[in-house]
Amino acid sequence: MGNDINLMNISSNPYYPQQKPPVFKKNIAKATFLGTVVFISSLIVAFVNISLDQTPSLMANQVAISVLVGIALSIWSDSTRGLRNLFRADLASIVALYFLTLIEFLYPQTKFDQLLTSEQTAYALYVLLVGFAGIAIGRHITLFKPVPPSFLDFSNIPDNALFRIFLISAFLAYFYVFITVEFNPIKLIEAELGPRFAVPWGRGRLGDWRVFLSELKLFSYAIPPLAGIIWNRRQSFRSWQIFVVFIIFAFTFFDGFAGGTRNIFGAYIATFLGGYLLTIQRPNLLNVTAPIAVMGYAMVFATRHMLGFREMGISRYLETAAYASQKVQGTLSVDYNLHTIGLLVDAFPNKHDFLGLELLFVFATKPIPRVLWPDKPEGLSISIEEVVGADGWTVASTYVGESYMMGGMLAVLLISVCLGILATWWSRTAAFHTTGYGIVVNALGFFTAAVSMRSLIIFTTSMLPILGLIFFAKTFPGLLGIKRLRRQYPRS
Structure with missing residues (x-):
């Protein structure tokens, strides 16, 4: 008892230093200065070598090669840390922006020469x-502290809650899907193998009250x-x-593939x-590069x-042997987003x-569901x-084309810098996540960063799973089998 009193007196004595929590040096992920210099240098080389005397496909091919070399050298520089x-x-x-715009031009694309003029392609x-x-520059601007906010x-x-949240996410993602097929697995598979716009769980253009249930499929991203x-961490399960x-x-994965939407x-x-x-405990060349x-x-x-079967469905795609056509096997085709960007730059x-x-x-x-905001x-x-x-189908132009529609080249630069700033802040917070749940939330940010390259509209919708997981953890901790954190204050 006496020892306890002495310890209490010592701990409250202003002449004795108070104990502080241990400080851990965080290995914060960030781009190296050299890597960015090399990457931007490759962009400058690509810029100065664009010639209007070249065909559009050759012009895009040379840019694709130069940017790819810059990305590879930048990654090598960053890997030294x-x-x-x-x-x-x-x-x-x-990487996602490169995939959406340039990777297809590493392959022959003679069809592209009939879609744009040399001037449109150059611009x-x-x-x-x-x-x-802009992204490369923005990732070096640290306006936000790396330490994650309280939310x-x-x-x-604990990690043992991961399996529970996995089941909750799967239930929320596929409950409406199973409702539409009357919980019949055969009907489900038949629908998955059919055309993507014919699935019974699809939503209308404007949506109705069922949009609440259909939008829950966003939890499939978790x-x-x-x-x-x-x-x-399979040893814990x-x-x-x-x-x-x-x-x-x-x-x-099968559902994502059968849907025919490549960004999903x-x-x-x-x-x-x-x-x-x-979450790799000991990363090495094999367990990193192999996956x-x-x-x-x-x-x-x-x-x-996916482009070949999404209109007809996988079943008919296989029955008709459409996969053997020259269109599928002759080259790599993504979306020709560069074609759309060229038309937008020419129009605005x-x-x-x-x-x-x-x-x-x-x-x-x-x-925001239209049922809550009809106007x-x-x-x-x-x-x-x-x-x-484009009449009767949707067209993607990546965020670059959308940004240009806003305000030209300046808007593209500003939006790109902002995306780079947000991306580097999110990456820096990863070092402070020690639980599997926090890493899941952080990994979903990688998804937001990647798919936002396709369209700014996906930036807002892709954050919904992140907000949902935060909502569960902060509002219904018992649902995850955990207890709320309670701060311990010294007794007076």
Whole structure:
């Protein structure tokens, strides 16, 4: 008792220093200065070598090669700080933008020469290179502290809660899907193998009350990173739990592939790699490059075939042997986003006024269900489809094309820098996540960074799973089998 009193007196005595929590040096992932210099240098080389005397496809091919070399050398420079330094949202953004715009031009694209003039292609490439440079510059601007705010503190969630949140995410993602097929697995598989727009769980253009249930499918994005983390920490789970995780994970990948939407399938790959790579205990060349190589091949394979079967469905695609056509096997085709960017650059402001903040307003309000806001704007005053003459189908132009519609080259630069700033802040917070739950939330940020390259509208909707997981952890901790953190104050 006397010792306790003495210890209490010592701890409250102002002459004795108070104990402080241990300070851990965090290995914060960030781009190296040399890597950025090399990358921007490759962009400058690509810029100065663009010649109007070349055909559009050759022009794009030379830029694709130069930028690819710059990305590779930048990654090599960043890897000198350790393999974990490559697990960054800004790098995911750059790679995703390259995939969406330039990777197809590493293959012969003679058809592209009939789509754009040399002048349109040159200006499209100029705008694209500015976008790459903006992200590269923005990732070195640290306006926010790396320490996550309190709403991103998940230190009270043990890893054994991961399996529970995995099941909750799967239930929320696929409950409406199973309702529409009357919980009949045969009908489900038949629908998955059919045309993507004919699935019974699809939503209408404007949506109704059922949009609440259909939008819950966004929780499927939490399944791949959870699977990657649970696999790395499989010693903490039972064999039957690992089996259940594998089955649901495999179905999620199949669902993403059968849907024919490549950005969704790519998002599953990106989030799986994010969860897996961020939780490797001892990263080495094999356990890092092997999964990346496998997933990279899966994405290339999907890119080759998903365009071919998404209108007719996998069943008819196989029955008619459409996969053997020259269109599928002759080259690699993504979306020809560079073609769309070229048409937009040619149209604004020559034919249409810049949209200004209208585009950001429409995209920011996109996640709000129309049933809650009946007068919500249906779209832009002038859509991308109207500009490029697409009748009956949607057209993507990446965030670069959308930003140009806002305010030209300056808007592209500013939006790119902002995306780089946000990406590097999110990557820096990863070092402070110690629980699997926090890493899942962080990995979903990698998904947001990657898919936002396709469209700014996805930036807002892709954050919904992140907000959902934060909501669960902070509002219903008992649902995850955890207790609220309570601060311990000394007794007076």
